[in-house]
Amino acid sequence: MDGDALIETRGLTVEFPIAGGRAVHAVSGVDLDIRQGETLALVGESGCGKSTLGRALIGLLRPTAGEVLFKGERISGLSEKELRPFKGKTQLIFQDPYASLDPRMTVRDIIAEPLETCRVCKTREETTGRVLELMDAVGVPREFLSRYPHQFSGGQRQRIGIARAVATRPELIVCDEPVSALDVSVRNQILNLLKDMQGQFGLTYLFISHDLSVVRFLSDRTAVMFLGKLCELGPTREVYENPLHPYTRFLLEAVPRPDPRSRSRERPLLTGDLPSPVDPPSGCRFRTRCPYARDICAEKEPEMRFDGGHGAACHFPK
Amino acid sequence: MENEILRIRDLHTSFFTRNGEVKAVNGVSLDVPPASVVGIVGESGCGKSMTARSIMGLVKYPGRVAGGSIELCSRELVGLSDREMCRLRGDEMSMIFQEPMTSLNPVVPVGKQVEEAVLLHRKVSRAEARSEALRMFERVGIPEPEKRLRAYPHELSGGLRQRVMIAMAMVCRPKLLIADEPTTALDVTVQAQILKLMRELRDETGMSIILISHDLGVIAELCDFVYVMYAGRIVEQAEVCELFDNPMHPYTRGLLRSVSALERGGERLDTIPGVVPNLLRLPAGCAFSLRCGECKDDCAARLPELVSVGGTHLVRCHLAGGGSDGR
Amino acid sequence: MKFKNREKEISDAHEARLESELGEVETFGGSLRRMCRENRLALVSAIIIGLFILAAVFAPLLTPYTYEEQDVLSRLAAPSWKHIFGTDEAGRDVFTRMLYGSRVSLMVGLVPTAVSMLFGAALGIIAGYVGGRTDSVIMRVADVMLAFPSMLLAMVIMYTLGEGIINIFIALALVNWASVARIVRAETLKLRETEYVESARVSGVRRGRVMLRHIFPNCIPDIIVLFTLNIPSAILSESSLSFLGIGIRPPQASWGLMVNVGRQYLYTQPWLSLIPGAAIMIIVLAFNFLGDGLRDVLDPHLKNQ
Numbered sequence: 001m002d003g004d005a006l007i008e009t010r011g012l013t014v015e016f017p018i019a020g021g022r023a024v025h026a027v028s029g030v031d032l033d034i035r036q037g038e039t040l041a042l043v044g045e046s047g048c049g050k051s052t053l054g055r056a057l058i059g060l061l062r063p064t065a066g067e068v069l070f071k072g073e074r075i076s077g078l079s080e081k082e083l084r085p086f087k088g089k090t091q092l093i094f095q096d097p098y099a100s101l102d103p104r105m106t107v108r109d110i111i112a113e114p115l116e117t118c119r120v121c122k123t124r125e126e127t128t129g130r131v132l133e134l135m136d137a138v139g140v141p142r143e144f145l146s147r148y149p150h151q152f153s154g155g156q157r158q159r160i161g162i163a164r165a166v167a168t169r170p171e172l173i174v175c176d177e178p179v180s181a182l183d184v185s186v187r188n189q190i191l192n193l194l195k196d197m198q199g200q201f202g203l204t205y206l207f208i209s210h211d212l213s214v215v216r217f218l219s220d221r222t223a224v225m226f227l228g229k230l231c232e233l234g235p236t237r238e239v240y241e242n243p244l245h246p247y248t249r250f251l252l253e254a255v256p257r258p259d260p261r262s263r264s265r266e267r268p269l270l271t272g273d274l275p276s277p278v279d280p281p282s283g284c285r286f287r288t289r290c291p292y293a294r295d296i297c298a299e300k301e302p303e304m305r306f307d308g309g310h311g312a313a314c315h316f317p318k
Numbered sequence: 319m320e321n322e323i324l325r326i327r328d329l330h331t332s333f334f335t336r337n338g339e340v341k342a343v344n345g346v347s348l349d350v351p352p353a354s355v356v357g358i359v360g361e362s363g364c365g366k367s368m369t370a371r372s373i374m375g376l377v378k379y380p381g382r383v384a385g386g387s388i389e390l391c392s393r394e395l396v397g398l399s400d401r402e403m404c405r406l407r408g409d410e411m412s413m414i415f416q417e418p419m420t421s422l423n424p425v426v427p428v429g430k431q432v433e434e435a436v437l438l439h440r441k442v443s444r445a446e447a448r449s450e451a452l453r454m455f456e457r458v459g460i461p462e463p464e465k466r467l468r469a470y471p472h473e474l475s476g477g478l479r480q481r482v483m484i485a486m487a488m489v490c491r492p493k494l495l496i497a498d499e500p501t502t503a504l505d506v507t508v509q510a511q512i513l514k515l516m517r518e519l520r521d522e523t524g525m526s527i528i529l530i531s532h533d534l535g536v537i538a539e540l541c542d543f544v545y546v547m548y549a550g551r552i553v554e555q556a557e558v559c560e561l562f563d564n565p566m567h568p569y570t571r572g573l574l575r576s577v578s579a580l581e582r583g584g585e586r587l588d589t590i591p592g593v594v595p596n597l598l599r600l601p602a603g604c605a606f607s608l609r610c611g612e613c614k615d616d617c618a619a620r621l622p623e624l625v626s627v628g629g630t631h632l633v634r635c636h637l638a639g640g641g642s643d644g645r
Numbered sequence: 646m647k648f649k650n651r652e653k654e655i656s657d658a659h660e661a662r663l664e665s666e667l668g669e670v671e672t673f674g675g676s677l678r679r680m681c682r683e684n685r686l687a688l689v690s691a692i693i694i695g696l697f698i699l700a701a702v703f704a705p706l707l708t709p710y711t712y713e714e715q716d717v718l719s720r721l722a723a724p725s726w727k728h729i730f731g732t733d734e735a736g737r738d739v740f741t742r743m744l745y746g747s748r749v750s751l752m753v754g755l756v757p758t759a760v761s762m763l764f765g766a767a768l769g770i771i772a773g774y775v776g777g778r779t780d781s782v783i784m785r786v787a788d789v790m791l792a793f794p795s796m797l798l799a800m801v802i803m804y805t806l807g808e809g810i811i812n813i814f815i816a817l818a819l820v821n822w823a824s825v826a827r828i829v830r831a832e833t834l835k836l837r838e839t840e841y842v843e844s845a846r847v848s849g850v851r852r853g854r855v856m857l858r859h860i861f862p863n864c865i866p867d868i869i870v871l872f873t874l875n876i877p878s879a880i881l882s883e884s885s886l887s888f889l890g891i892g893i894r895p896p897q898a899s900w901g902l903m904v905n906v907g908r909q910y911l912y913t914q915p916w917l918s919l920i921p922g923a924a925i926m927i928i929v930l931a932f933n934f935l936g937d938g939l940r941d942v943l944d945p946h947l948k949n950q
Contacts, residue, residue: 045505046476060847087849100840104862110841114848153593154362164844183361184532185590188576192586210505213580217587254510256535258577260558263539269514270507274475 004071005033006204007057007172011066012076014052024277026052028228029066031304034172039198039205041219041236043212043251047277048225050208054174057206058090059083070172088118091165095177097157101149107160108145111135114167134163137200138193155186159193166197174206179214191217212255216240221309224248227277227285234310244312246290284315292316322389323494323526324350324373324411329386331365331372340597342368342381344550350494353524355517357541357558359531359573363594365550366530370496373528374413375403391493409439412487416499418479422471428482429455429467432489439490454485459515477508481515488519496528501536513539534577538562543630546570549595549605552624556631566627566638568610604635612637680942687938690931697928701751704744713737713896721914731916734906737896743921746898749810750928753883753899754876757817762872764818765825766864770856772826773833784830787823795820799882803891813892817879825871832867836860866943873936877929884925900925 012030015023027049034040042050055061057068059075068076075086091114094100101110111131121127132142138159140152149157158178165173175194179187195218197203209215215222215236222239224232224247232245243249253267270289275281284302287293294315302313331343343365350356358366371377373388375395388395390411395403407413415421423431432451436442442450448467455463458481471479480500487495497516501509517540520527531537537544537558544561546554546569554567565571572590579587592609601607607618617636624632681688700707716728716736724731730739772783790798802816836842836859845855884901886892893899895906900921907917 045507058847060843084849087847090847092844092847094840094844096840100844102841102859102863105858113845113850117845117848117850117854155593161844168848183594184534184573184576185361186593188579188587188589189591192589195586212506213577217580217583250507254507256510256513256533256539258534258538258562258574260538260541260562267510269510271511274505 004036005069006036006071008033008069009053009057009066010069012053012056012063012068013065014049014056014061015064018278022278025228025280026277027056027063028280030225030228030230032223032230032233034204034206036171037202037204038220039207039218041207041209041215041222042225043209043215043222044225045210045251045274047227047274049228049277050225051176053225054092054176054206054208058092058172058174059086060092088114088120088168089170090172090174091168091170093158093161093165093173093175093178096181097154097161098149098181100161101157103149106146106148107131107135107140110149110160111164111167114164118168120168130167131163134167137166137197138163153186154182155190158182158186158190162190162193162197166201166203169201170203172204172206174208176208177210178207180209180211187214194218212240212251224251227275227280229285230304230313231286232310232312233304238310242310244310244317245286245314246292247286248312284313321352322349323352323391324348324528325387325389325392326369326373327387327389329369329372329388330384331368331377331381332384333381335380338598341550341600342597343372345386346547346550346552347386348545348552348555350526350528352493352526353520354542355520355527355529355540357529357531357537357544358547359534359537359544360547361532361594363549363597364547366547367498369547370413370498370528370530373496374407374411375400376413405439408435408487408492409490410492411494411496412490412492413496413498414480414483414487414500416502418476418483418503419471421483422479424471427468427470428474428479429469432482432486435486435489450489451485454489455482457519458482458485458488459511460485475508476504477512480504480508480512484512484515484519488523488525491523492525494526494528496530498530499532500529502531502533509536516540534573546573549597549600551605551634552632553606553634554632555624557629560629560631564631566631566633567606567635568612568637569606572611676942680938684938684941686934690934690938693927693931694935697747697931698751700744701747704741704748708738708741708744710738710741714741721910721917723914724916730920731914733903733917734910735895739903739917739920742898742903743900743924746900746903746921747924749893749897749899750880750883750901750925752810753813753817754880754928754932757814758821758872758875758879760814760818761821762825762868762875765822766829766861766868768822769826769829770833770860770864773830774837774852774856774860780830783826787826790820790823791827796882796885799886800889800891803886808891808894810893813883813886816886817882820882821875821879825868825875828867828871829864832864833860836863870936870940870943873932873939876936877932880925880929880932 009030009032012027014027015025017023030053042053044050052061056063063076067074070086075083108128108131111134112127115121115127115130121130132145135142140156140159140163152160178194179190182190191214198205205218207215207219219236221234222236223230224245226247232239232243232248239248240252243252250268250270254269275285275288281288283298283300287297296315302315304311304313326346326348329343329346330341333340333342346369348356358369360366368377372383373395375398377383383396386396390406422428429448429451432454433444433447436447436450437444452463452467455466460466460478460481474482501512504512513536516527529537529540541558544556544558545552546567548569554561554565554570561570562574565574575588576590590609595605595608601618603616603618603620604622607613610617614636620636622634622636624634626632627638714737716732719728719732720736721734722728722732728738728740730743733739733742768783772780798820799816802819803812806812806815842855842859845859883892883899884904887899887901888905890905893902895902903921904918910917
């Protein structure tokens, strides 16, 4: 997929100051681009900074350093007022269907909120009409227009969240673990829906997940993060079949497979615990957990080296 | 059959609400042999957690165990007083939960919490209890165990907290460990470590584990025998390889297809249409009939029985039972 | 755009209208009904408050006298058929003065409390949501107000403003807003981190609208409970102020005033103080129990979500 870059980051860094003059290095110097019309998956475990990165991309968080470009225009570091024209162009789908809808608002009002804020329609009736169309598109029955979130199941709430996200025909949607809180049977329905929406409305997705199996279906390219740094980036199929970075390999191996006969296989497992994002290891941040680490890994931070579209930040890839 | 660790027969646990009786566990029977891992798999609302809580006697008002029998090493648990249950909990049987943060007291160091678990059930001195706790910390793979004994729960990562939970649950060498979604809240690399740990502990101590999960991958990793639950009933049960090779119930098949669809990819993923039903409004017959692609006319009217389709493989489905369909 | 099995999904959606797990959220009306069913004390308290309000509203219909009408020949009379609660030192009918006094006490209970609720909630939400210097300033001012003993503060305000019922309202409203602001601010801090507020920010909803549409409605249960629990303290404050001679002046009637004046006759005509005193006690207890009952039905089920 060789579309133009819809959104780009250059050296994006987000740090949260804490007591004692120290900071949580949530995202450190990430260079990433998301191309028009694609789905870029961002995978990593808790604390790797993927959610922070997603939010920094759409202006919810201010970067400490680096920049974010939307179609070539700089949007990082702008004030709230300056960011306003971009607000209708990016949206966010949340993980927790039980916390992402205001319990005191009706379905109509929830989905209409972005429409009304961006003044998409002229009259109230027009807005309601749009809301009903969206409800049809995501599979929530029209009769439930005036109901409240608590009257729906988790999967249906997630559908409402998706309707809200696509309401203003945004160009980029950041999906932050949109199916992690759902049952398996509902999960696939929602993934199908996301794919349908992408085809119907020409959307671009940043799909954030810790679950590698979920990501594979939707994504064109996959980026792997660890402790605030990008480890690997490339077309999804290549990353899965031919992972360059040791961490990616461990992630893929660690996913439990629904095949009881494969459980006795010898699998390399990561030892130890996650290092602290307040005090990340010098050089390559993965080195304390990496069985292949050598001296240079502690001294020098590896840079992303690309071969074709597929790259990894490792001194000894593969 | 007689030396089973746990034997549940026709368990009924219901919530008596203003809107009616919610049959969370609706006639469940299962066996846990010694030194085996039994899995209960199902989605939210299927009753698997409630089954676990019924075994441990942790069902709170307005719910209660409404019928059936639970025998732990031939000792009947239903009807025991709270005090008698307290004596058993932590000692003969223990439980670990999904979210260790809420099971650990945030203001007490973790080492002390494990000590308390020892002191509750064994007449030993505090020093002995402490060394037991230390030994357990080492065994579950907590690095720098002496230092960690003094740590507070919030100072530990999710994986370490879960190890502490396992240590606390195992310190009195229970015969039965119930693990309710023990790795769902953990990162995938940590999850793999914890599952490996549980397998090793089982091999060492010969205890039995009931593993409850919605994740078929986790079930496949660890279990010897699997029960599939839906809307409060068991719909299929088999040895683990048999279940994955030869699922008979449309729900099990749907689940496996959903999971494998992710790997296969393609244009669309296979799904099970609809949602888990409201337990207050179940059909008189098969609860899955509303969503079943192979549903026939009388499936919703007549409740199918659990029948064998070969050996220990049982299915609750009109289409699979009777021996005419199936293999 | 349709997708497969849509009809099935619709029927399943109908079925799944109620959640299959417990913890279904009830409506506000449902909560109230549940309280009436389960909490007898709160129900009785609500009825008593209702009766007091009715008595206050229909006072002229319930008594042939006015509160200033003096029957000089029967001063300090004991309770009798002519004067149900007797008469006071100026010959005024005590029952009548109780009824008219209840207007004052209830108004003082409700109006300044309502004002301080709204004012305090607004400031609390702004402080909590906007944060930064605005938050510091508002909270500092609130801390200062809370540091003063409330009675002292009310007295100072009354002395500055002079007497009269409106000034009592102002004084009591000013004294009470700070604690409301504190509590609402804490709630706002929690609500600010919710995902639906984040979603509103992503959509570009302006701050003021977020506070009005998302934060405030979700604070309402807390505010209602605070309201019923603050009413008694307002009533007591007015009683104390009038007791001290700074509040209501005769010939107007208020319960606090009546207790004060009746003090002189405590051994000879005890009903002059005891009756208004008992009324104060009853209404304060009633509001307290009602507030507790409301809190019980509104709070835990919110946590269940």
